Amino acid sequence: MPEPDLVAGLRRDRLDRLIRREAAAYAKARPRTQAALAEGAAAFLDGVPMHWMKDWPMPFPLLVKTASGARLTDLDGHEIDDFCLGDTGSMFGHSPAAVARAIRRQARHGLTYMLPTEASLEAAALLTQTFGAFQWQIATTATDANRFALRVARAVTGRRKVLVFNGCYHGTLDDTMVELRDGKTQSRQGLVGQFSDLSQGATAVEFNDLAAVEAALQTGEIAAILTEPVMTNSCMVLPEAGFHDGLRQLSRKYGALLIIDETHTISSGYGGYTRVHSLNPDMFVVGKCVAGGLPTAVWGMRAEVAERFAAYDARRPAGHSGMGTTLSGNPLQFACLRANLSEVMTPKAYRHMEKGAERLSAGLRRSIEKHRAPWHVVRVGARVEFICAPGPLKNGAAAAQAHQPAVEAALHTALLNRGCLIAPFHNMMLVSPATKAKQIDRLIAAFDSILDELF
Missing domain, CATH: 3.90.1150.10 (Aspartate Aminotransferase, domain 1)
Incomplete structure (x- = not known):
């Protein structure tokens, strides 16, 4: 038989x-x-x-x-x-009471006006209290936040490439839509309407492979390493002992910035994997549930990176930076950020x-x-x-x-x-x-x- x-x-x-x-x-x-x-x-x-x-x-x-x-x-x-909870977007539950109250209150005072509010200042302090000392910016999605963080990394390093890990997902930005095939970085299969060779701006290596990371950094082309602390896009992959310490040391040795994307790993504990495991990235990104389910993402940079970016920005010709969207940083986002960070995400x-x-x-x-x-x-x-x-x-x-x-x-x-x-x-x-x-x-x-x- x-x-x-x-x-x-x-x-x-x-x-x-x-x-x-x-x-x-x-x-x-x-x-x-x-x-x-x-x-x-x-x-x-x-x-x-x-x-x-x-x-x-x-x-x-x-x-x-x-x-x-x-x-x-x-x-x-x-x-x-x-147990899906909006694929992390509602990780703190659907319509947390404090966030729902904040939406109702802010709706009486306007939804968007391209200007900051007092709540935005309070939200900034809460972000630092929760995630650490970064200079913050607001986006609507983690895709945008990662896109803007990579622009800053390229600006301050003068380099063109991002190093990502095979199988990663950092949103729908072109910069990271690459994979390893036959040992080479190539544009991911299945991309709609893709006309350029994405390997010109990205290098993919395998997660947990520090030797491959160093080989990529030795080219002098890498502006930043962009990684989740744990790979979450497919079947979850944990970092091996010493992997994150190795990333930090190698990035410093070769002058690349280290960007941690906590959009999924915010599940790790209060302050995300970065705080729980005492990581020390140059830049930090988190989205999805950070404002209790209202579309919001935040990205921040350490003071030293912010100083380098300020020097770059002072030399930049007037014109569009390619960063920012009109509805990002709206007062509703800040009202929800303040409520979620202070009353829900505890x-x-x-x-x-x-x-x-x-x-x-x-x-x-x-x-x-x-x-x-x-x-x-x-x-x-x-x-x-x-x-x-x-x-x-x-x-x-x-x-x-x-x-x-x-x-x-x-x-x-x-x-x-x-x-x-x-x-x-x-x-x-x-x-x-x-x-x-x-x-x-x-x-x-x-x-x-x-x-x-x-x-």
Whole structure:
């Protein structure tokens, strides 16, 4: 008798049965959603407001009616425990009370006027108190914040290239849309309308490979190293011991700036991975949930970099800098930043989040071990992922190989049918200050019941 076809350690025929059954169950449970989409979605390109909304594995998108804390209610009335939380955008829960109050108050006084407010000064002090001594600027998205930080790095170093890690994601800026193929930096496959060779402005090496970092820096072309403290775009990759110290030492040795992007790793603890692990970057970026869910990002530079940039700026001819957008730095952002940093994103909130995330990761590990699945679990503060491959993973290439789209899609839909939502792009789950232990236990039980069927 032939051996059964296996994928990620489980039988393909069992996986296929689960996929068919869960897709049918999802569709049957949502007649109002289907009717609404049939009536109103055609005006959108491909039927969705943003193309990535098609990346969810369900047969058709979920339509959200309300969201509060760590719960969603869809158009058909299903209540869902939300562990996706807007892919970190609502990591502190949906509409935290302090942030909602700040929005209501500011709405009575105007939404945008291209001028600072008293709240902006208070927000700046809170940013420094939370993340460290940087000279701050405000953006609307982390994509923009990273773009502007790289412009400053190129300006003050006079160099053209950024060093990034294979498999990274720093938003949709061209500067970082490269990958390693056959050992060479090339533009990423699949980019829409890309006409230039992005390797002219970027070099990619593997995460955790300090020898490759040094080889790239030795060229004298690298203006900055841009990195997440933990790789989070695919299957999560942790830094090896000494890696971040090595980055800091090498960047100083070769005159490149070190930029830490904490947009996902803000889950690590109060002040992000940088504060928790005493990193010392030249520049710092964070977005997504920093203002409690209102579109906001911040980026900052150390005083020494700010002085170098001021000297560069004094020589710059008058004209457009290529930095800044009209609606960035609006008073609503500052009102929400002040509220979130002072009342929501607190050490107490992180203690709750990390305790819950440890409960979740331990429960998932128990289930994986019980079923003898060749999988593993990774946790970074409030962020938890199960990875459908052995671990730990070393770099972006290994993370790409560990990715199991069919298995992950089946699990995501099956979990949703059992009342639990996780992130669509990979197996990411977040625990918010509003997440209850019973919600975590429901997710663990749902995961375990699905593995009972698959293994």
